[in-house]
Amino acid sequence: MSYSTKPKVLSYSEAARGLVDRDVQRDVEDSCRTFARTLLDILDKFESISKMVHSIDMLGLTVPLRPRWDSLRRDFSELLWQFRATAGNISGRLKMFCNTILPMAAARDRELMQVLHSFMTISADHANHIRSLVEHAMRLSAVLASFHTEFAKFTSLQTKMGQKELRELSGKIHELDGIMRDLSASNGRLSNPDPTHLVHAVMRIGSSCGRRSTRSKLSHQKLALAGPVGAAYDSFDQKRNEVAHALYSTQLCFGKGDKLSTAQVSLSTLTIEEITTLESGLSLFLGIWARFLADSTDIYHWLKNPTKNRVPATVVDYTETGISFYSTLSMALDVCVTGIDPSRFTKT
Numbered sequence: 444m445s446y447s448t449k450p451k452v453l454s455y456s457e458a459a460r461g462l463v464d465r466d467v468q469r470d471v472e473d474s475c476r477t478f479a480r481t482l483l484d485i486l487d488k489f490e491s492i493s494k495m496v497h498s499i500d501m502l503g504l505t506v507p508l509r510p511r512w513d514s515l516r517r518d519f520s521e522l523l524w525q526f527r528a529t530a531g532n533i534s535g536r537l538k539m540f541c542n543t544i545l546p547m548a549a550a551r552d553r554e555l556m557q558v559l560h561s562f563m564t565i566s567a568d569h570a571n572h573i574r575s576l577v578e579h580a581m582r583l584s585a586v587l588a589s590f591h592t593e594f595a596k597f598t599s600l601q602t603k604m605g606q607k608e609l610r611e612l613s614g615k616i617h618e619l620d621g622i623m624r625d626l627s628a629s630n631g632r633l634s635n636p637d638p639t640h641l642v643h644a645v646m647r648i649g650s651s652c653g654r655r656s657t658r659s660k661l662s663h664q665k666l667a668l669a670g671p672v673g674a675a676y677d678s679f680d681q682k683r684n685e686v687a688h689a690l691y692s693t694q695l696c697f698g699k700g701d702k703l704s705t706a707q708v709s710l711s712t713l714t715i716e717e718i719t720t721l722e723s724g725l726s727l728f729l730g731i732w733a734r735f736l737a738d739s740t741d742i743y744h745w746l747k748n749p750t751k752n753r754v755p756a757t758v759v760d761y762t763e764t765g766i767s768f769y770s771t772l773s774m775a776l777d778v779c780v781t782g783i784d785p786s787r788f789t790k791t
Contacts, residue, residue: 474649479782644730
């Protein structure tokens with residue numbers, strides 16, 4: 444696929460052919476592997492900070508903080524289970540779409556309408572699980588951001604250092620969390636997203652976790668996202684850069700300080716990483732699901748009235764190539780599932 448520095452809107456065919464490219468497949472799977480590893484790293488940081496908070500509690504300077512922190516840690520652990528289960532559920536839907544629905548559609552199988560109706564009914568149940576995941580993630584991020592603000596006030600009072608920087612950092616973290624909410628809500632409302640939106644969400648998963656795709660041309664193509672979702676992505680990325688700068692300024696104020704300063708920097712870093720990582724994961728799941736539902740619905744309307752509705756793009760692409768980009772996405776989601784190893788954490 445040719446690419447340039449000019450933002451591009453992809454056609455369905457361009458998006459589909461791009462996502463089944465072997466280099467893109469490897470990039471996406473590597474990105475999902477990095478995403479899963481990042482989630483587990485965040486869990487490790489929760490546990491590490493739990494020990495720091497316990498040491499601070501022993502000083503008797505404030506009401507015990509560890510019970511609240513351990514509650515947050517358990518909540519994040521439960522969220523990981525939910526991410527893992529949701530990735531598996533979406534992957535299962537995509538596999539059936541690729542292995543059953545599309546071949547039947549390409550063959551104009553008379554039984555497809557009945558099969559598709561059952562398929563879409565079950566998919567609607569899975570959509571509820573995705574909404575539950577989004578709501579859980581947003582609740583956790585909001586509580587974590589509030590805990591960070593309270594801890595920052597406590598740190599400022601005790602150390603007398605970086606008070607201005609901590610106030611600015613806490614404010615920007617709350618703003619970043621708010622934009623993540625708006626972005627997830629916008630993604631969740633999409634009913635017939637542009638194919639460019641799907642590709643953007645897929646390629647974003649790696650870069651948000653610090654991994655830059657290097658193999659595929661598609662990963663270097665600037666994509667044009669129109670409407671509220673595109674503006675929300677721009678706002679999130681801009682605010683993320685502001686937060687990174689504010690964090691750096693805060694770190695300079697504290698340097699290598701006492702255990703309270705160390706805990707503050709660790710907590711700030713974790714809070715930012717949690718918000719940005721969850722955003723990319725939610726964007727991936729919502730982006731895949733919105734496009735998948737749109738394609739399923741297009742097939743349904745086509746079957747109901749084939750004379751008035753054109754053959755859906757997903758059926759045309761499968762008929763011409765014998766493969767669907769949903770197979771690439773299914774394999775990538777399977778990498779997320781295997782990457783979140785249940786033995787690494789327990790639901791306690």
